Amino acid sequence: MQYCWLPQERREPIFREKPPVVISNKRFQRIRAHATQAAKQEQLHQRQLREEADEKLRIGGEELLRKFAGRNLCITREEECARELKQLQAEQLEAKRLAEEESKAARLEHQKTRKKRIEAAQKLLEQLRPGPRELQCARLQSEVMRSVNVQREVQAEFARVNQQQKELDRKIFQEQVIRGFEEAQQRHKEQCQQLSEHKKELLHLIAERERERQATKAKELEEALKERERNERMMKDQRAKEQELQAAKQRQKKDEALASLVMSEQRQKRLQMLEEMEQVRCDIHNKAKGHLEQLKRNRAEERVQQRIRRNEKLARELAPRLHYSAREDEERHKRQLEEMRKVHSAEQAKWRKSKEQGKNARLAVQREEEELARQSRQKAEEDRRVAEELRLQNDLTNVQFKQQQREEHLQRIRKLRQDLDEQVKERTEEETRPGTNYNREAQLEELREDAFFFDYARQLMDEAQAKGCPLKPFIRAVGQYKNDNRIGAEIRIPRHMVTRLPMGRRAQGDSQAEGMERSSHKQEPNSEELGKEEKILRQKIQENLKKIEALVLHEGKEKDDQKNSKK
Numbered sequence: 251m252q253y254c255w256l257p258q259e260r261r262e263p264i265f266r267e268k269p270p271v272v273i274s275n276k277r278f279q280r281i282r283a284h285a286t287q288a289a290k291q292e293q294l295h296q297r298q299l300r301e302e303a304d305e306k307l308r309i310g311g312e313e314l315l316r317k318f319a320g321r322n323l324c325i326t327r328e329e330e331c332a333r334e335l336k337q338l339q340a341e342q343l344e345a346k347r348l349a350e351e352e353s354k355a356a357r358l359e360h361q362k363t364r365k366k367r368i369e370a371a372q373k374l375l376e377q378l379r380p381g382p383r384e385l386q387c388a389r390l391q392s393e394v395m396r397s398v399n400v401q402r403e404v405q406a407e408f409a410r411v412n413q414q415q416k417e418l419d420r421k422i423f424q425e426q427v428i429r430g431f432e433e434a435q436q437r438h439k440e441q442c443q444q445l446s447e448h449k450k451e452l453l454h455l456i457a458e459r460e461r462e463r464q465a466t467k468a469k470e471l472e473e474a475l476k477e478r479e480r481n482e483r484m485m486k487d488q489r490a491k492e493q494e495l496q497a498a499k500q501r502q503k504k505d506e507a508l509a510s511l512v513m514s515e516q517r518q519k520r521l522q523m524l525e526e527m528e529q530v531r532c533d534i535h536n537k538a539k540g541h542l543e544q545l546k547r548n549r550a551e552e553r554v555q556q557r558i559r560r561n562e563k564l565a566r567e568l569a570p571r572l573h574y575s576a577r578e579d580e581e582r583h584k585r586q587l588e589e590m591r592k593v594h595s596a597e598q599a600k601w602r603k604s605k606e607q608g609k610n611a612r613l614a615v616q617r618e619e620e621e622l623a624r625q626s627r628q629k630a631e632e633d634r635r636v637a638e639e640l641r642l643q644n645d646l647t648n649v650q651f652k653q654q655q656r657e658e659h660l661q662r663i664r665k666l667r668q669d670l671d672e673q674v675k676e677r678t679e680e681e682t683r684p685g686t687n688y689n690r691e692a693q694l695e696e697l698r699e700d701a702f703f704f705d706y707a708r709q710l711m712d713e714a715q716a717k718g719c720p721l722k723p724f725i726r727a728v729g730q731y732k733n734d735n736r737i738g739a740e741i742r743i744p745r746h747m748v749t750r751l752p753m754g755r756r757a758q759g760d761s762q763a764e765g766m767e768r769s770s771h772k773q774e775p776n777s778e779e780l781g782k783e784e785k786i787l788r789q790k791i792q793e794n795l796k797k798i799e800a801l802v803l804h805e806g807k808e809k810d811d812q813k814n815s816k817k
Contacts (some may be wrong), residue, residue, distance in 0.1 A: 252709065276366050277644070278397055282404050293415065297808055327607075383662075384727040385707055391723035392714045399720070451546075456532060459557075463528070466561050467521060473565075474517065478510060527586060534590065537598050696735070697787040703731060704794035711801050721805050728798060737791075 485503055492499060539546075711724045731737070 265710060275370065275397070277640075278401055279362075280365065305647070330611075338810070384731065385703075385710055385724070388723035388727040389710050389714065390530060392719040392721065393717075395722065396717070396719040448543075452536070452539070458554075459528065462554075462557070462561075463525070466565070470517065470521075474514065481506065481510070523579075523583060531590065534594060538594075541597055541600065555732065563590045694784060694787070697784060697791070700735065700737060701787045701790045701794070704728070704791050704798070708797050708801075715801055715805065721802060724798075748778070 320430060485506070489496065489499060496708075707724060707728055711721055714724065
């Protein structure tokens with residue numbers, strides 16, 4: 251700040267408030283940590299969980315294949331409960347481990363916060379060192395701009411890393427889909443192979459049963475033919491013996507012939523019913539083949555033996571009978587149908603039970619997913635609340651800092667007024683002394699202040715460039731200072747317009763008259779010393795301005811190089 255006691259050159263002090271902080275260092279560090287470390291750790295943890303789940307699934311599948319020799323069997327309720335209990339214990343251990351990791355991370359975060367607070371206090375002490383207010387504000391603005399630029403770079407890097415992670419996840423998902431498709435094809439191929447083998451076994455069994463039915467049918471026909479031949483022989487013998495009763499016997503023969511025809515028709519109907527019943531049993535067996543795979547080998551021979559015994563029993567029952575009873579056959583057929591209905595009802599009940607168990611398992615999984623979603627929502631709400639508290643704390647810190655800044659500003663004004671009063675007092679004392687040019691002393695004081703300002707500005711700009719901070723706030727502060735103090739705005743007179751005639755008012759560029767030089771030397775005995783000091787100060791100001799311009803040009807060149815490299 252410059253001071254002058256001449257009315258036409260008096261300068262009003264300009265006070266500027268410190269610009270608000272755009273983003274705190276703590277928040278910047280937290281954003282960068284969350285943008286890099288947290289995302290990577292979460293992705294790595296999810297990938298490990300997926301690999302562990304795939305490995306467990308593969309090991310479980312191999313164990314099932316070794317245990318059941320390729321048969322597709324459902325696990326029991328006890329095994330399912332044991333597996334759920336084991337999974338619950340593993341989840342509890344995982345939750346305990348995550349809680350320990352979170353507590354450790356919280357301790358580290360507390361230590362980092364304490365360290366950052368200490369660093370912030372040290373920076374605040376550095377900010378309170380003496381110097382022009384405008385340059386201090388420019389230094390803080392430059393640091394804020396550097397943090398903003400770093401934040402933008404971090405955001406760009408985070409966006410790039412996020413895009414790379416998305417591409418990596420997409421590739422991983424494609425590989426998983428392809429691997430799952432290949433596994434599904436392999437399982438489908440194995441199932442088709444097992445189904446073809448099962449079909450071959452069923453066709454072989456059906457062919458055997460068909461041969462057995464044909465053999466039984468041929469045997470029954472042979473027995474019927476033998477019975478018919480025996481009856482015919484008996485009738486012929488009786489006709490030869492009882493010719494006198496031929497008329498009565500002929501009627502009896504007709505009745506017997508009709509009875510034999512009815513019996514043959516009933517036998518044909520019985521065989522047809524047996525074929526239909528066998529066809530129904532085959533259809534039921536084909537529909538329930540998935541539920542009867544584990545019993546097919548043990549019960550196949552038993553069914554064949556039962557069928558053989560039943561056919562033998564039926565053959566023994568039908569052999570001595572001449573009169574066939576349709577009612578007994580119908581009752582036996584009803585009993586067989588009732589047994590088949592009971593078997594079918596039991597299979598349906600078993601199927602419904604398995605379906606209900608699967609539904610309950612899906613509902614349990616859905617409830618677990620809802621619980622996890624609720625916990626994630628609670629965690630997000632807690633994070634949001636913590637973020638709001640941090641934001642409120644930052645705002646409170648900003649308000650306190652502004653209040654402190656206002657108090658410091660008032661203290662500086664009071665101190666400045668005291669200094670002004672002292673300077674006025676000293677100036678009054680000096681004015682009583684003869685032979686002193688007070689205007690020249692004021693100009694030298696202004697030059698000293700200008701030299702100090704530009705030297706301090708050059709030092710701060712060197713430090714900012716070394717730290718990588720932008721120089722735009724310093725350029726703005728230096729330009730404002732030059733405009734306010736009219737530095738570099740002198741009236742420059744061309745050579746052809748410079749005159750040496752001592753007429754009119756003396757201005758810059760006029761030659762010095764001899765009489766005036768002698769009179770000024772007499773009035774100012776220390777004019778030579780003041781002239782040397784003024785020359786040194788002006789030279790120092792010009793050197794600092796040249797250095798500042800060189801720094802600005804260097805920064806612009808670096809920006810152009812960065813733009814060209816990006817293109």
